[in-house]
Amino acid sequence: MKPEQLEKLLENNAKINVIDVREDEEVAQGMIPTAKHIALGTIPESADSLDKEQEYVMVCRSGKRSMNASEYLKAQGFRKVHNLEGGMLDWNGELVFY
Template sequence: MNQINVMTVGELEKALDENRDLVVIDVRENEEVAQGMIPTAKHIPLGQIPEEVDHLDSSKEYVMVCRSGKRSMNASEYLSAKGFHKLNNLEGGMLDWKGELVF
């Protein structure tokens, strides 16, 4: 299995500020994302990842996000098994995110 990197909230904020070419995927449920998402994040609930995987570009870098980091790690492990190599799991998830939110 490929290595899944752990990214801190601070590292993600810096990467977004620098317009680094990465895709943030929020795997929380609809009622959770209604409370706010990281700007630029794409919402794919965890249960829909298997049907969405063919629409994702495996050459891109991804940051997986959930409430605390557990579901996003599950999503990262699934993508890793599907051949994705540039995966980051957001440590502490949205519980630790203090940055801007979009609704």
């Protein structure tokens, strides 16, 4: 999924879950609003808490780690999983800081 597509979906309050798989220090630099932080290394243990019927967009810095997370979830039976192309490097939308 391209960043512009995700931004439009979020602006329209679409039912889509954004999962940020970056490390804590990366997330401190800003996250996409509504994103949930689940570091890549904890995806396997966190997958059980995610609803396989929901739609997800996985996000990292450049799109490589989130692609791995997307592929992992798909292998676990998640059907509606997308990777944010270009990751946060290509995200020009709003950021939130925690």
